[in-house]
Each structure stands twice: as structure tokens, then as C-alpha cells.
Amino acid sequence: MKDAPIARISLGLIGIGLVLAVTNSLVNSVALSNKIYFIATVQLAIALLFAVRLNKPDRAVWPVLLLIVLCSSVAQIFDGTFTAQPSLQAIPESLFLVVQLLLASGLLFIVSRRLGSDPLSVLVDGLIVALGAWFFIWKVLLQPTIGTQSITPLISVIQGSTLGISAIVLFTLATLLFGDSTRNASVWLVTGAISLTLFGDFLYAANDAGRIDITSTYSSTAYIFGLFLASAAFIHPSISLLTERGPILTQRPLMGRLIVTTAALILPVVVLALTNPVDSVDRVVQTISIFVLTAAVTSRIIHSVRANAATQHQLIESAQTDALTGLPNRSLMLALVNNSLITAMTEGRKPTVLFIDVDRFKNINDSLGHQAGDAVLIAVAQRLRNALPHRCAVARISGDEFVVLDPDTQDSSDAMQLANRVLESFYEPLNLRQGDVFVSASIGVSSFDPSITSTADDLLRHADTAMYRAKDAGRNCVAVFDESMLERVTQRLAIETALYRALERRELRLVHQPIVDIDMGDVVGFEALMRWQRDDGTMLSPAEFIPIAEETGTIVPLGAWALLEALTHLRGWITQGICRSDATMSVNVSPRQLHDPNFVAVVNEALLRAHVPPEQLWLEVTESVMIAQPEQALDALNALCALGVRIAIDDFGTGYSSLSLLQKFPIQRLKIDKSFVNGVAQDESARSLVRTIIAMGDSLGLDMVAEGIESVEQLQILAEMKCAKAQGFLISHPV
Numbered sequence: 001m002k003d004a005p006i007a008r009i010s011l012g013l014i015g016i017g018l019v020l021a022v023t024n025s026l027v028n029s030v031a032l033s034n035k036i037y038f039i040a041t042v043q044l045a046i047a048l049l050f051a052v053r054l055n056k057p058d059r060a061v062w063p064v065l066l067l068i069v070l071c072s073s074v075a076q077i078f079d080g081t082f083t084a085q086p087s088l089q090a091i092p093e094s095l096f097l098v099v100q101l102l103l104a105s106g107l108l109f110i111v112s113r114r115l116g117s118d119p120l121s122v123l124v125d126g127l128i129v130a131l132g133a134w135f136f137i138w139k140v141l142l143q144p145t146i147g148t149q150s151i152t153p154l155i156s157v158i159q160g161s162t163l164g165i166s167a168i169v170l171f172t173l174a175t176l177l178f179g180d181s182t183r184n185a186s187v188w189l190v191t192g193a194i195s196l197t198l199f200g201d202f203l204y205a206a207n208d209a210g211r212i213d214i215t216s217t218y219s220s221t222a223y224i225f226g227l228f229l230a231s232a233a234f235i236h237p238s239i240s241l242l243t244e245r246g247p248i249l250t251q252r253p254l255m256g257r258l259i260v261t262t263a264a265l266i267l268p269v270v271v272l273a274l275t276n277p278v279d280s281v282d283r284v285v286q287t288i289s290i291f292v293l294t295a296a297v298t299s300r301i302i303h304s305v306r307a308n309a310a311t312q313h314q315l316i317e318s319a320q321t322d323a324l325t326g327l328p329n330r331s332l333m334l335a336l337v338n339n340s341l342i343t344a345m346t347e348g349r350k351p352t353v354l355f356i357d358v359d360r361f362k363n364i365n366d367s368l369g370h371q372a373g374d375a376v377l378i379a380v381a382q383r384l385r386n387a388l389p390h391r392c393a394v395a396r397i398s399g400d401e402f403v404v405l406d407p408d409t410q411d412s413s414d415a416m417q418l419a420n421r422v423l424e425s426f427y428e429p430l431n432l433r434q435g436d437v438f439v440s441a442s443i444g445v446s447s448f449d450p451s452i453t454s455t456a457d458d459l460l461r462h463a464d465t466a467m468y469r470a471k472d473a474g475r476n477c478v479a480v481f482d483e484s485m486l487e488r489v490t491q492r493l494a495i496e497t498a499l500y501r502a503l504e505r506r507e508l509r510l511v512h513q514p515i516v517d518i519d520m521g522d523v524v525g526f527e528a529l530m531r532w533q534r535d536d537g538t539m540l541s542p543a544e545f546i547p548i549a550e551e552t553g554t555i556v557p558l559g560a561w562a563l564l565e566a567l568t569h570l571r572g573w574i575t576q577g578i579c580r581s582d583a584t585m586s587v588n589v590s591p592r593q594l595h596d597p598n599f600v601a602v603v604n605e606a607l608l609r610a611h612v613p614p615e616q617l618w619l620e621v622t623e624s625v626m627i628a629q630p631e632q633a634l635d636a637l638n639a640l641c642a643l644g645v646r647i648a649i650d651d652f653g654t655g656y657s658s659l660s661l662l663q664k665f666p667i668q669r670l671k672i673d674k675s676f677v678n679g680v681a682q683d684e685s686a687r688s689l690v691r692t693i694i695a696m697g698d699s700l701g702l703d704m705v706a707e708g709i710e711s712v713e714q715l716q717i718l719a720e721m722k723c724a725k726a727q728g729f730l731i732s733h734p735v
Contacts (some may be wrong), residue, residue: 006054006235006236006237007185007236007237009235010185010189010232010233010235010236011232013043013047013228013231013232013235014189014228014229014232016228017040017224017225017227017228017229017231017232018225018228020036020039020040020224020225020228021221021222021224021225021228022221023036024036024217024220024221024224025217025218025221027217028215028217029217030215030216030217033216033217033220036220036224037076037220037223037224037227040223040224040227040228041069041072041073041076041227043227043228043231044069044227044228044230044231044234045069045073047230047231047232047234047235048062048065048066048069048231048234050234050235051234051235051239052066055234055237055239055240060109060243061106061109061110061242061243064102064105064106064109065106065234067102068099068102068103068106071095071096071098071099071102072095072096072099074092074095075092075093075095075096075099076092076223078091078092078095089155090154090155090158093155093158093162094158096158096162097158097161097162097165100162100165100166100168100169101165103169103194104165104168104169104172107169107172107173107194108172109243110172110242110243111172113243113244120303124296124299124300124303125261125300126172126173127296128261128264128265128293128296128297128300129170129260129261129264130167130168130170131167131264131268131289131292131293131296132263132264132265132267132268132293133166133167133170133264134164134167134289135267135268135271135286135289135293136267136271137163137164137166137167137202137205138285138286138289139271139275140206140211141163141202141205141206141211143278143281143282143285144211162201163201163205166198166201166202169194169198170198173191173194173195184238184241185233185236185238186233186236186238186239186241186242187238187242189229189230189232189233189236190229190230190233190242192226192229193226193227193229193230193233194226195226196222196223196225196226196229197222197223197226199222200219200220200221200222200223200226201219203218203219203222204216204219207219265293265297268289268290268293272286272290319331320332322395322396324374324377324378324396325377325378325381325396326381327381327394327395327396327402328393328394328395328396329395329396329397330395330397330398330403332395333393333395333397333403333405333460334456334457334460335456336393336395336405336407337351337353337405337456337459337460338455338456340405340407341448341453341455341456341459343407344407344448345450349407349408349409349410349448350409350410350411350415350447350448350449351405351406351407351408351409351447351448351459352405352406352409352414352415352418352445352446352447352448353403353404353405353445353446353447353459353460353462353463354403354404354406354418354419354422354443354444354445354463355401355402355403355443355444355445355446355460355463355464355466355467356384356401356402356403356404356422356441356442356443356444356467357400357401357402357441357442357443357467357471358376358377358380358400358401358402358439358440358441359439359440359441359442359471359475359476360439360475361373361376361399361400361439364376364437364439368432368434368437372432372433372434372437375430375432375433375434376430376432376437376439377396377400379430379431379432380402380430380439381394381396381402383425383426383430384402384404384422384425386425387421387422387424387425388404388406388418388421388422389406391406391407391408392404392405392406392418393405393407397460403460403463404418404422406418409447411447412447412480415445415447415480416445416478416480419443419445419478420478422441422443423441423443423476423477423478426439426440426441426476440475440476441476442467442468442470442471442475442476442477442479443467443470443477443478443479444462444463444464444465444466444467444468444469444470444478444479444480444481445463445466445478445479445480445481446459446460446462446463446465446466446480446481447481452483452486462481462485462486463481465481465485465486465489466479466480466481466485467479469485492548495540495544495545495548496548496552498534499532499545499548499549499552499554500554502532502534502558503557503558503561505535507532507533507534507535508530508531508532508558508561508562509530509531509533510528510529510530510531510562510565510566510569511528511529511531511734511735512526512527512528512529512566512569512734512735513526513527513529513727513728513731513732513733513734513735514526514727514731514732515527515584515586515705515725515726515727516725516726516727516731517724517725518715518718518719518723518724518725518726519719519724522580523579523580523583524580524582524583524584524725525583525584525585525586525618525725526566526570526579526583526584526585526586527585527586527587527588527620527727528562528565528566528569528585528586528587528588529542529588529734530542530546530558530562532545546590549590550590550591550592553592555590555592555593556592556593556596559589559590559593560602560606562587563587563602563603563606564605564606564609564610566585566587567585567606567607567609567610567612567617568609568610569585570583570584570585570610570612570616571610571611571612582616583616584615584616584617584618585612585616585617585618586618586619586620586648587617587618587619587620588620588621588650589619589620589621589625591621591622591624591625591633594621594625594632594633594636594637595629595632595633595636599636600636600639600640600643603617603619603640603643603645604643607643607645613644614643614644614645615644615645615646617645617646618645618646618647618648618669619640619645619646619647619648620648620649620650620671621633621637621647621648621649621650622649622650622651623649623651623652623661626661626665633665634664634665637665637666638666641666646668646669647665647666647667647668647669648667648668648669648670648671648703648705649662649667649669649670649671650671651671651673651707652670652671652672652673652693653672653673653675653676653689653693662700662702663700667702668702668703669702669703669704669705670693670697670702670703670704670705671705671706671707672690672693672694672704672705672706672707672723673707673708674707674708674728675708676689676690676693677690677706677707677708677709677714677718677728678708678710678714680714680717680718681711681713681714681717687717687721690706690718690721690723691721694721694722694723698722703724703725704723704724704725705723705724705725705726705727706718706723706725706726706727706728707726707727707728708727708728708729709726709727709728709729709730709731710728710729710730711730712730714728714730715730
């Protein structure tokens with residue numbers, strides 16, 4: 001059967017139980033009450049047998065439940081039948097006692113399975129609730145019946161024990177609800193069934209003690225509804241998970257737990273304030289109960305104080321520690337560096353900071369996955385711990401960046417020895433589950449210098465600057481910070497900031513270098529080149545600002561502007577008759593642009609706005625574009641070719657030259673780099689290399705353009721080699 005229909009059956013049983021319970025109360029007939037109670041008992045037995053077969057129960061729990069149902073049913077049948085023989089009334093009373101014992105044992109077993117991450121606090125809170133209930137039971141229900149003539153001493157002891165064990169049942173029930181495991185439907189239904197049964201017991205006992213005067217039908221009402229709730233719990237599919245610890249609650253029921261435990265504490269205080277001990281037995285029971293309750297509250301307070309202190313310590317530690325590697329994080333490292341600077345000023349030392357970046361870490365993540373990347377970071381952290389002296393502190397401050405502090409270095413030679421020690425630690429491969437992985441590191445070194453370092457943040461920033469110098473130098477090396485680096489960083493930041501405003505201030509402009517047909521001597525196209533003249537008159541070359549624009553992402557809007565501007569210029573020249581109607585425009589495209597998902601749409605819009613046919617636009621890319629994220633680059637180039645735009649490889653031969661790339665990617669033109677063209681007039685090997693490139697391009701049907709022509713001799717040799725087109729200062733400077 002499906003879970004949903006079974007759950008509806010469970011809901012139906014709750015409804016039937018509620019109707020019968022209300023009917024029992026309203027009619028107030030002992031005969032009818034007995035019949036309804038019999039029906040409730042029979043349906044519980046049927047439901048239990050059905051649930052055992054259907055819900056694959058825990059074998060340790062269900063025999064106990066069957067025994068509880070059996071004992072309870074027999075006790076109810078014989079209860080009241082031995083009024084003429086009071087001594088035999090001990091039989092049903094003993095069965096009721098067995099039911100409470102079994103119930104307490106079963107709940108204790110369930111609670112032991114479901115206790116969460118803080119079992120001690122849950123158990124103590126449950127004990128407090130149970131003690132408060134016990135105090136109420138004693139004063140209201142048990143103590144008044146001691147010494148009465150209506151019942152025998154044996155029955156009095158049995159009934160007292162039954163009510164006393166009710167406090168234990170309350171304890172286990174409170175513990176079950178106070179835990180941090182998710183409470184499913186069966187937990188709530190079992191709780192409701194037991195609570196109603198206990199309520200019925202209290203009504204019955206209170207009536208016997210003379211505290212209230214009601215007929216037995218009212219206590220039977222609680223029993224009837226409780227039996228139907230128990231059946232609903234057994235039938236519900238979630239009963240199979242009753243003894244399993246479920247998912248942890250994201251929000252624990254702290255307010256309800258606080259209210260219940262506070263009420264359990266207040267109740268004994270109120271009873272003690274309003275009543276006096278009746279006799280010595282009452283005084284002893286009250287004293288022992290209050291002592292145990294006080295001990296429970298005291299232990300709970302002590303546990304709470306310790307738990308709060310531990311939690312506070314964990315919060316502080318987690319706030320200052322990297323979760324992955326267990327190393328200090330940036331905030332803690334800054335505090336350590338700051339402390340070392342304070343002592344260094346008085347002790348004449350020069351603390352050193354190493355800023356370490358794992359080279360090409362992104363490639364590891366992309367190729368082996370983030371799990372392998374995490375394993376690399378953990379292994380690097382351990383290797384740094386092993387390689388460095390105990391006086392050094394190691395921190396992971398972000399991603400693949402680590403910082404080392406040595407507070408005891410005396411001069412620059414100590415700092416370099418430390419850096420080389422770290423660099424050498426990367427020579428051996430890292431042993432990962434995926435296999436051995438070799439990694440290298442770029443290390444920036446900065447030592448305390450009062451003239452340029454005033455704070456811990458300064459020292460870290462200087463080491464970071466030196467690390468980027470190490471990366472620029474080819475990675476896997478060490479760079480030491482000096483003041484000239486600070487000047488370059490300041491200048492770079494100024495360029496980066498001004499670059500964001502360069503477009504809106506109209507500081508950027510395009511210049512164009514003609515491309516000629518070598519055989520005919522005609523200008524057949526132009527290459528657009530970007531220039532930046534700042535508002536103070538400073539002229540910046542593309543080599544100064546294009547890499548920064550590429551890193552910051554501003555190359556995307558700059559490239560879109562350059563594309564539209566170049567095509568607009570071409571349309572204007574064609575309209576004015578300055579150039580041929582089929583002249584082309586070449587525009588450089590960076591990897592960042594090509595990987596922009598909107599780039600194809602940007603190109604199409606620029607062609608439409610400038611009224612230039614797609615075949616008159618050449619987009620020039622470098623070979624590196626086809627190496628980094630080749631699938632994404634291939635998709636973009638294919639989409640551009642579908643528009644009719646043609647693709648050229650710029651600076652061919654200086655990057656990852658590969659025939660397989662020329663076959664795989666939709667390339668129509670190769671531009672021979674200036675470094676090869678420079679030597680064709682004097683160097684035979686250079687001529688052979690250029691001749692090979694041209695022959696290869698011709699065999700693949702590619703258009704060939706030689707860049708950087710500066711002499712007539714170079715142009716003549718290229719013509720003899722059958723190179724189709726050329727550009728360079730000999731023909732024209734960019735204008």
C-alpha cells in the first residue's frame with residue numbers, strides 16, 4: 001500500500017476516536033462507556049497487528065507494545081469486578097503497574113535512540129519536569145490516601161507505585177520532546193496517546209483521593225481517545241522510524257522547553273508555600289524530593305555554563321580559523337602580525353611575512369574537481385606546517401592564498417632563507433586520492449621597515465604586491481618587496497580607477513593601420529587599434545591598460561565600443577569613397593570578450609547599426625583563446641562564423657601553435673608575428689620558418705598577413721614567398 005492512503009487511515013482513526021470520546025462524555029453512561037472502551041481496545045489490537053505486518057517495525061519495541069496492549073486490556077476487563085473481594089483487586093492494579101513499567105521502559109529505549117547532540121541537558125530537563133510532576137502527585141494524589149480504610153495496604157502501595165512511575169513516564173516523554181531530532185507524525189501521536197492515558201490516570205486517582213467528584217466515564221473519555229491516537233500512531237508509516245534519530249531540527253523548541261521546565265520548578269515552590277507537612281512521612285518525602293530537584297537544577301545550571309563557555313570558545317575559534325585547513329584566517333593572522341610589530345619595535349627585530357599563492361590552482365579545480373582542489377589546499381597547509389619552524393605562524397586567508405609570519409627574523413637574508421625553504425617544500429608531489437599532483441608557488445616577501453610599514457595590513461599588502469611580481473616573473477619563484485613596487489601598484493590602481501571613466505569622458509579613440517595586397521599594392525583593409533589619452537594629456541599605450549581592462553572585466557564594454565566605432569569608421573570611409581567598397585575592418589578580441597555569453601549579440605548589433613556586411617569584419621584572436629576553455633571558445637567562434645564574420649589568429653607562432661587547433665577551430669586567416677618577419681631579410685632560418693608558415697597556411701586555404709613590415713627588402717622577400725597581404729610602418733603608421 002502507498003504511504004498517503006495509510007496516512008489518511010491514520011487520520012480517520014483520530015476522527016473516529018474524537019467522536020466516540022465526545023459521545024462518551026456527553027451521554028455519561030457507564031454501560032455505553034464500557035462498550036466504547038471495549039471497541040477502542042479491540043481496534044487497538046487490530047491496528048497493532050496490522051502495523052506489525054505492514055510497517056516493518058523495530059523488533060525490540062513492538063513486543064513491548066503488544067504486551068502493553070494485552071496487560072492494559074486484561075486490567076480494564078477485571079478492574080471493578082472484585083469489589084466484594086478487595087484482596088483480588090490487586091490483580092488488575094498489578095497489571096496497571098506492569099503497563100506503566102513497560103511504558104517507561106519502552107520510552108527510555110526510544111529516547112536512548114533519538115537523543116541528539118546534547119543528551120545531558122535533555123535528560124536533566126526531563127528529570128526536572130518529572131520531579132515537578134512527582135511532587136504534585138505526592139501532595140495531591142498519594143499522600144491523602146495513606147492510611148485510609150477504603151483500600152488494603154497492598155493495593156495502596158501498588159497504586160502509589162503506578163502513580164510514581166507515571167512521573168518516570170513523564171520524564172521520558174519530556175526527554176523525547178526536548179531532543180533536537182525532528183519529530184514526525186508518529187512521535188506526536190504517541191505523545192498524545194500517552195498524555196491522555198496519564199491524564200485519565202490522574203482523574204481516576206484524584207477521584208479516589210477525594211480531590212474531585214466525577215464519574216468513571218470522564219476518565220474513560222481520556223483513555224478512549226488515547227487508544228485511538230495510539231492506533232493512529234501504529235498505522236502511520238512514520239512509526240517505522242520511531243526508534244531512529246531523524247534529521248536535526250534547524251530551530252530547536254527552546255521556548256516551549258523553557259516554559260515547561262519553569263512550570264515544573266514553580267509547582268513545588270507553590271505547593272510548599274501553600275501547605276505544611278502533614279506528618280513525618282510527608283516531611284521526609286518533601287525533603288528528599290526538593291533535594292533531588294535542587295541537585296538536578298544545580299547540575300543543569302553547571303552544564304549550561306560549561307556549554308555556553310564551550311560554545312563561545314567554538315564561535316571565537318571558528319571566527320578566527322579556516323574551516324577547511326584548520327589554519328588561522330585573515331583576521332587572526334592580522335592580529336598575530338600586529339602583535340609581532342609591537343614587540344619588534346622594542347626588541348630590534350624585523351618580522352617577515354610571506355604571501356604564498358598556489359600557481360594555476362584553478363586548473364586543478366577545473367580538471368580534477370573541487371574535491372581534489374580542497375585536498376590540495378589541505379596538503380599544502382600540512383606541508384607548510386612541516387617545512388616551517390615552530391615559531392612561524394601559517395594562515396590561509398583566501399582561496400589558494402596562504403600567509404606565513406616569522407616574528408624573529410633579523411634581516412633580509414633570514415627572510416630569503418625562509419622563503420626558499422617554503423619554495424623547496426613544493427618540489428615533492430602532493431599525494432592525493434586522484435594521484436600525485438605537482439604544484440608550485442609564487443611567494444612575495446615583505447619585512448618590517450618602520451619607514452614604509454606602520455600597520456599589520458601594510459605588511460600583508462606589501463607581501464601581496466611582491467607575490468604578484470613573482471607571478472609576473474614566471475611563477476614558481478620569490479620576489480622581495482621594495483618601494484618601487486608600491487609606486488607601480490599605486491599607478492596601476494590609478495589606471496584601473498580612471499579606466500572605468502575613460503569611455504564616458506571620451507578619452508579613448510581608435511587609430512587604424514592599413515592592410516595591403518602585396519601583389520596589387522591596394523589597401524584591402526584596416527586594423528583598429530585603441531589609444532587612451534587621459535584628461536591630463538598623458539598618452540597610454542594598449543600594453544599599459546588592456547591587461548588591466550582584461551583582469552577587471554572593463555574590456556567587455558570597451559571592446560563593444562571599439563567594435564561599433566571601427567565599423568562606423570569603415571562605413572564612413574566607404575560612403576566617402578576613401579577606400580574600396582569591399583574593404584575589411586580587423587578588430588582585436590580578448591579572451592574575456594569571447595567568453596562573454598552576450599558577445600555574439602554585441603557583434604551582430606554593431607554590424608546592423610554600422611550597416612556593414614558581416615564578411616567585411618575580421619575578428620582577431622590569439623592562440624591562447626583556444627587553449628583556455630576551448631569548448632566555450634569553439635562555440636562562440638562557430639556562432640560568429642554563422643553570422644558571416646571571419647576569424648583570424650593574431651601573432652601566430654608566439655603562442656600554442658598547433659595544427660590540430662587550426663583544423664578544429666573555424667579559422668580563415670593567419671597573421672605572422674612581427675618577431676618572425678624582422679629576421680627574413682638577414683636570417684636564413686627566419687626565412688625558412690616564415691616560408692613554412694605561409695606554405696602551411698596556403699595548404700589549409702587560409703589568408704596570410706605578415707605583420708610589422710618595416711623595410712622594402714622585407715616586403716620583397718614576403719612577395720617572393722607568395723604571402724598575400726602585409727601591414728607595418730613601411731606601409732603606414734596607425735592613423
